[in-house]
Amino acid sequence: MPESPxxxxxxxxxxxxxxxxxxxxxxxxxxxxPGTASAAGQRPGAARGPAPTPGDTAVTTRVSARRALxxxxxxxxxIGWRVTGTRREHRAAHxxxxxxxxxxxxxxxxxxxxxxxxxxxxxxxxxHWQSAAATLGAAGRxxxxxxxxxxxxxxxxxxxxxxALFTRVPGKEQAQAQAAAAxxxxxxxxxxxxxxxxxxxxxxxxxxxxEAPVQVPVLGLAEHHGELIREGVRAxxxxxxxxxxxxxxxxxxxxxxxxxxxxGRAVIVGAHYDSVPGSPGGNDDGSGTALCLxxxxxxxxxxxxQDLRFxxxxxxxxxxxxARHYVKGLDDAxxxxxxxxFQNDMVATSHPAADTYWxxxxxxxxxxxxxxIAGAAERLGYTGRTKGPAxxxxxxxxxxxxxxIAAGNFSWRGEAPSQLEPVYHTPEDTVEGNISLExxxxxxxxxxxxxxxxxxxx
Ligand code: BES
Ligand code: ZN
Numbered sequence: 001m002p003e004s005p006x007x008x009x010x011x012x013x014x015x016x017x018x019x020x021x022x023x024x025x026x027x028x029x030x031x032x033x034p035g036t037a038s039a040a041g042q043r044p045g046a047a048r049g050p051a052p053t054p055g056d057t058a059v060t061t062r063v064s065a066r067r068a069l070x071x072x073x074x075x076x077x078x079i080g081w082r083v084t085g086t087r088r089e090h091r092a093a094h095x096x097x098x099x100x101x102x103x104x105x106x107x108x109x110x111x112x113x114x115x116x117x118x119x120x121x122x123x124x125x126x127x128h129w130q131s132a133a134a135t136l137g138a139a140g141r142x143x144x145x146x147x148x149x150x151x152x153x154x155x156x157x158x159x160x161x162x163x164a165l166f167t168r169v170p171g172k173e174q175a176q177a178q179a180a181a182a183x184x185x186x187x188x189x190x191x192x193x194x195x196x197x198x199x200x201x202x203x204x205x206x207x208x209x210x211e212a213p214v215q216v217p218v219l220g221l222a223e224h225h226g227e228l229i230r231e232g233v234r235a236x237x238x239x240x241x242x243x244x245x246x247x248x249x250x251x252x253x254x255x256x257x258x259x260x261x262x263x264g265r266a267v268i269v270g271a272h273y274d275s276v277p278g279s280p281g282g283n284d285d286g287s288g289t290a291l292c293l294x295x296x297x298x299x300x301x302x303x304x305x306q307d308l309r310f311x312x313x314x315x316x317x318x319x320x321x322x323a324r325h326y327v328k329g330l331d332d333a334x335x336x337x338x339x340x341x342f343q344n345d346m347v348a349t350s351h352p353a354a355d356t357y358w359x360x361x362x363x364x365x366x367x368x369x370x371x372x373i374a375g376a377a378e379r380l381g382y383t384g385r386t387k388g389p390a391x392x393x394x395x396x397x398x399x400x401x402x403x404x405i406a407a408g409n410f411s412w413r414g415e416a417p418s419q420l421e422p423v424y425h426t427p428e429d430t431v432e433g434n435i436s437l438e439x440x441x442x443x444x445x446x447x448x449x450x451x452x453x454x455x456x457x458x
Contacts, residue, residue, distance in 0.1 A: 043445060045438050046381035052449070055302075055456050056379055059448035062298035065348075065441035069431070071099065072290035072348075075273065076282040076431050081130045082275045084315040085114040085246025092273050092289075093249045096312050099293050103300050105253035105310070112325040114315050116244045117207070119277055120219045124236035129225050129427065131189075132277045133240045136210035137177065137218030142187035143237040146229060153179065160184035163236060165229060168193050168220070173208040177218045187217040187238060191226030198418075204425040205278035222278050224427045248274070248314035250322045253296060257455075258303045266307035267455045268341040269295060269447060270323070272316030272396055275429075282429045283421065285316070287440060288344030295448050304455040306339060313396050316345075323396035327403045339458055340368035341407040342451050343397040348440035350433075351421030353414040357386045357442065360409040360417060362401035364391030368458065369408035372450035380445060392417050410447060412439050 043050055043060065052060065075082070075092055082089045093109060101107045118133040133139075147162045149155060153175040155164070164180035168190045177188045192203035206220035217240040221229075229236070251273070254266070271288025275281025289312055296310045313322035327335070357377075359370040366374075370389040377386045392409065393401070400407035413419055423429050 043380050043382065043442070045385065045442055050381045051379050053379065053453070055452050056376065056449040058302055059298060059452050060380070060445050063294055063441070063444040063448050065437045065444060067297070068290040068294035068440055068444060069435070069437065071293045072282065072286045072435065073431055075289055076280045076286040080280045081278065082273060082281055083119060083130075083277050084248045084274045084318050084321070086119070086243060089248060089274050089314060093251055093314065096251045096273060096289065096293065100251070100253035100296055100310060103297055105255050105296065105300070108252045110250040110252055110326065110329075111247050112249070112315070112322065114246045114248045114318060114321060116242065116246065118240055118242050120217065120238050120240045122219075122225070122236055122238045124229065124233040127228070130278045131205040131219045131221050131225065132207040134173075134177070134208040134210045134214070134218040134220070136213045137188070137208070137240065138214070138216050139240045139242045140217065141237065141239045142217055143235070144186045145235045146233060148230065149180070152176070155179040155183045158183055161186060164188045165226070166190045167226070173218070174211050177208065177210060177214045181214050181216045185216060187219065188214070189219045189221050189229075191221045192223055194223070200422050201420065201424055202422050202426045202428065204276060222427050225278070248322060250314055250326050251312040252326070253310045255300060255308045257305055257307050259305045261305055261307065264307070264337045265339050266309050266337055267339055267451050268309045268311055269344070269451050270311040270313060270341060270396060271344040272313040272322065274314050274317050276317045276425045278427050279425055279429045280427070282431045283346050283349045283434045284424065284429055285345050286431075287346060287348035287435065287443075291344050291347055291440065291444055291447065294444060295451070298448060299452055302452065304452070306455045306458070308451070308455050316396055320396055320399050323399035327399045330403070335403050335405055338400070338405050339454055340372065341397060341400040341405055342369050342373075342447055343395055343407060343409045344411070344443065344447060345395040345409055346411040346420070347443035348435050348437075349412050349421045350436035350439070353419060354412045354421055355385070356413055356415065357382070357446065358390065358411055358413045358417050359386060359388030360392040360397070360411070361389045361407070362391065362393045362398050364389055367406035367408060368454060369406055369450070372454050372458070373408065373410060373446055376446050376449035376453065380449060382442060382446060385442070390417050410443065412443070
C-alpha cells in the first residue's frame with residue numbers, strides 16, 4: 001500500500017526505542033536493541049535483572065523483534081488490508097503457510113465460508129484507500145469532483161457528475177444517500193464519526209446500514225480518509241466490488257514433541273491475520289501474526305515434551321469465526337489434549353499510554369496460559385509491566401474458553417484493558433505509525449518463554 005512509504009530497517013524505530021528504554025530503567029543504548037540484549041543481562045525494558053531457566057535462555061537468545069518486523073512489513077505494508085475472504089487475506093494466508101512450511105512445520109490450510117460484502121477502493125492523487133460500502137448501495141465505478149455537504153440530511157444543490165461527501169449523522173445515512181443520489185451525485189461518501197463510548201479513538205470505516213436500495217455507490221469512510229479529502233482532494237475515483245461466495249482459512253502449523261508424548265498433548269500459540277476493512281492491521285493483528293512466525297522459527301529445533309502448534313486465524317474481525325470453526329472441528333479427546341492456547345492480539349503498539357502488558361482470560365481467573373506468562377514475567381524481570389489476569393473476551397481465546405480449554409489473550413493496553421491506541425481499527429494502524437520494536441520484543445520473550453516452559457515441562 002502506497003500510504004506508508006517504507007523506511008530503511010535500521011532507521012526504523014531506533015529513536016522511540018532508545019527513548020523508551022531510557023525512560024524505563026536508565027538503560028544504556030546499543031546493547032539493549034531488541035535481539036541483541038545479552039541473555040544473562042537485564043532484558044530490554046525490564047524493571048530488574050532476570051532469573052531465567054535454561055529454557056528461557058534458549059528462547060530469549062533466539063527471538064528477535066527485528067526479524068518479526070520483516071514479516072510484519074510484508075503483511076501490513078505490502079499486502080495491506082486483509083479483509084476476510086478477499087484476495088489480500090488469501091495472499092497473507094499463503095505467505096504465512098509458506099513461511100511455516102519452509103521452517104519444517106506440517107501446515108494445513110483449513111477453509112470455511114464467510115458472508116458476502118461490498119468493499120470500495122478509492123484513488124485520489126497518489127493515494128489508494130479502502131473502505132466499506134453499503135450492501136444496498138450500487139457496485140461499480142465512479143469518478144468526479146467532490147462536493148462537501150457536511151452534516152446535511154437534505155440537499156438542494158444540483159450534484160450532477162459530483163461525488164457527495166457527508167459527515168455521518170447516525171441513523172440518517174439513508175436520507176443523506178438518497179438525497180444526494182436524487183440530485184445527480186455519482187457516489188456518496190459518508191465520513192464516520194467517533195463513538196461516545198471511546199471518544200479518544202479515531203473513527204473506522206463502516207458499512208452504511210441503508211433501509212432501501214440506493215442507485216449509486218454509498219461508502220462509509222474512516223475519519224482519517226475524510227480528513228485527507230477535506231484537506232485538499234478535489235477529485236477522486238472509486239470502485240465498489242460485491243464480494244460473494246467468499247472463503248477464509250485458518251493456517252495450522254504443527255511440530256511434534258521431540259520427547260515421548262504419550263498423552264499427545266499440545267500447546268497452541270495463535271494470532272489472527274485478518275484485519276478490518278480500510279486498515280492495514282499493523283498492530284491488530286499483524287503484530288501477533290509476525291510474533292507467531294518468529295517464535296515458530298526460534299523454537300523449531302528446541303526439545304519439547306508436547307507438540308507445538310502455531311495457529312493463525314482468519315475472520316476474527318467478523319466475530320471469531322476462524323477460531324470457532326477450528327474449535328468446532330475438534331473432538332472431545334483432541335480438545336482435552338490442548339494444554340493451553342496463548343492468543344496474541346495487538347502485541348506491539350507504540351501508543352505511549354499503552355505501556356501495560358495485559359493478561360486477559362474470559363472469566364478473569366488464572367489458567368495455564370496466564371499463570372505461565374506471569375511466571376515468565378517474574379523470571380525475566382518484567383513483572384512491573386504486566387497486569388492481570390483480568391476478564392475480557394472479544395478475541396480468539398474466547399472460542400477456546402467456551403470449549404473448556406485454558407486460554408489467554410495477551411496485548412499492550414493502557415491503565416485499563418479498554419484503553420487501546422487511538423488508531424485502533426483505522427487506516428493509521430501502520431507499521432510506521434503504530435509499532436514499537438521494544439514492545440514486540442517483550443511480547444516475543446514473554447510468550448516464547450511461557451509457551452516453551454509449558455511445552456517443555458507442563
Ligand atoms: N484486537 C481486537 C480487540 C481485542 C484485543 C479484543 C484483545 C480483546 C482482546 C479484536 O480483533 C477485535 O476487534 N475484537 C472485536 C470483537 C470481535 C468479536 C469481532 C471488538 O473488540 O470489538
Ligand atoms: Zn484483533
